[in-house]
Amino acid sequence: MRNEILLGGAEGLFILRPTNLRYLSGFTGADSYGLVTEKDAFLITDSRYTEQAAKECPHFEIVRWRDPFPPLGETISALARKTGLEKIRFEPSFVSFALYREISGALGDVAFLPAEKGVDLLRYVKDEEERTRIAKAADIADRAFATLLSKVVPGTTERDLARDLAYEMELLGAEGKAFDIIVASGENGSMPHAIPGRRRLKRGDFVTFDFGALYDGYRSDMTRTVVLGKATPRQKELYNLVLEAQQAGIAAIKAGVPGREVDAAARSVIVSAGLGDAFSHGLGHGVGLDIHEEPFMSARCTKILEKGCVVTVEPGVYLKGWGGVRIEDSVAVESEGVIILTRTPKELLELA
Ligand SMILES: [Mn+2]
Structure with missing residues (x-):
C-alpha cells in the first residue's frame, strides 16, 4: 500500500x-x-x-x-x-x-x-505506472477518433457521434468513457460543455469533440474541433488563434512553473486578439483517476507543476450564436517541457 x-x-x-x-x-x-x-x-x-x-x-x-x-x-x-x-x-x-x-x-x-x-x-504527481495508463487511455481515444471521422457527415446527429465514439473506444480496449462525451456542432459550439443533442450536422459546421477513454481506472482528456466542408476565413482565423494559444500554453509548461503562468501564456494570445472575454474558463486541469483534479490551471492557480503531473491544455473561444473552437491535449510534465499524450494532429481538419 x-x-x-x-x-x-x-x-x-x-x-x-x-x-x-x-x-x-x-x-x-x-x-x-x-x-x-x-x-x-x-x-x-x-x-x-x-x-x-x-x-x-x-x-x-x-x-x-x-x-x-x-x-x-x-x-x-x-x-x-x-x-x-x-x-x-x-x-x-x-x-x-x-x-x-x-x-x-x-x-x-x-x-x-x-x-x-x-x-x-x-x-498530484503520477508515477510511471500511472502515466503509462493515462498514455494508454490517450492512445485509445486518438485511435477511436481517427475511425470516427469517416462518420462525421451531414445529417448525422451529435448524439449518434457521441455514441459511436464511446463504442469505438470500448472496441479498442477502454473500460468506458472518461466522462460524458461532448459533441457540439454549429452554434452549439459556443457552449463549452454542450450536451450532445438531436441537431443534425450540416455543411460548414464547426464540430467540437471533447472526450477521453478510461483505462485501468485512469482517464485521458482531449478536444478537437473540425470543420465539415471548407473552412470560412473567420473559422480559419479563430481556429488558428486557439491553436496558437494552445501551443503557447504547452510551451510554457515545465516542472517548477506555477499553473497561473501557463494559463497566462495561452490566455495572452487570445486577449491580444481582442477575444479575452470569449475564453471563459481556466486553461486546464490535472487528469488521472478523476477527470478533473489538481492542479486547476487558471489565472489564480499558485500550484507549482512538478515532473510527473499530468495536465490538460485546453483554450477555447466561444461566440454565442456563432459557435466555438476548443483544442485540448493531455500532457505529462517533465523537467524541461512536456510529453504530449494525445497525438491526434491539430492542423484544421476540413472534412470532405
Ligand atoms: Mn478537459
Whole structure:
C-alpha cells in the first residue's frame, strides 16, 4: 500500500472518495470506505464486495458492515477503539453532513476532524505506472477518433457521434468513457460543455469533440474541433488563434512553473486578439483517476507543476450564436517541457 500519508500514531484517515480509496487500496468496487492508520489499513465493505475486496486489496483487512453487521458509524467506532485512535480525519469535500453526524455521533470522544492534507496530495504527481495508463487511455481515444471521422457527415446527429465514439473506444480496449462525451456542432459550439443533442450536422459546421477513454481506472482528456466542408476565413482565423494559444500554453509548461503562468501564456494570445472575454474558463486541469483534479490551471492557480503531473491544455473561444473552437491535449510534465499524450494532429481538419 502507498501509505505515505503523514499520520500521527493515534490518528486515522477515513476515506470516502472512491478514487482515493482505489489509489490506496486497489479496490475498484463502490459503496465502500477506508480507514488507514500508521500501522493498519481497513477496507469497510458489505457482502456484495467482500470477495472482490479480498482479491484486490491484499494489504487491507476487510471489515464487513451493513445488516446483519453494525451500521457504518458503529463499525468505525469499533475500529477506532480496537486500534487506540484518538482522532480520525476525513476528506472534507466528500463527507456529507448526514454522514458526518452519523460518524461523529458514534465516535463519542474520538475526534472526527477534516483532513488538512489527504490522499489528493499523493495523487498530484503520477508515477510511471500511472502515466503509462493515462498514455494508454490517450492512445485509445486518438485511435477511436481517427475511425470516427469517416462518420462525421451531414445529417448525422451529435448524439449518434457521441455514441459511436464511446463504442469505438470500448472496441479498442477502454473500460468506458472518461466522462460524458461532448459533441457540439454549429452554434452549439459556443457552449463549452454542450450536451450532445438531436441537431443534425450540416455543411460548414464547426464540430467540437471533447472526450477521453478510461483505462485501468485512469482517464485521458482531449478536444478537437473540425470543420465539415471548407473552412470560412473567420473559422480559419479563430481556429488558428486557439491553436496558437494552445501551443503557447504547452510551451510554457515545465516542472517548477506555477499553473497561473501557463494559463497566462495561452490566455495572452487570445486577449491580444481582442477575444479575452470569449475564453471563459481556466486553461486546464490535472487528469488521472478523476477527470478533473489538481492542479486547476487558471489565472489564480499558485500550484507549482512538478515532473510527473499530468495536465490538460485546453483554450477555447466561444461566440454565442456563432459557435466555438476548443483544442485540448493531455500532457505529462517533465523537467524541461512536456510529453504530449494525445497525438491526434491539430492542423484544421476540413472534412470532405
Ligand atoms: Mn478537459
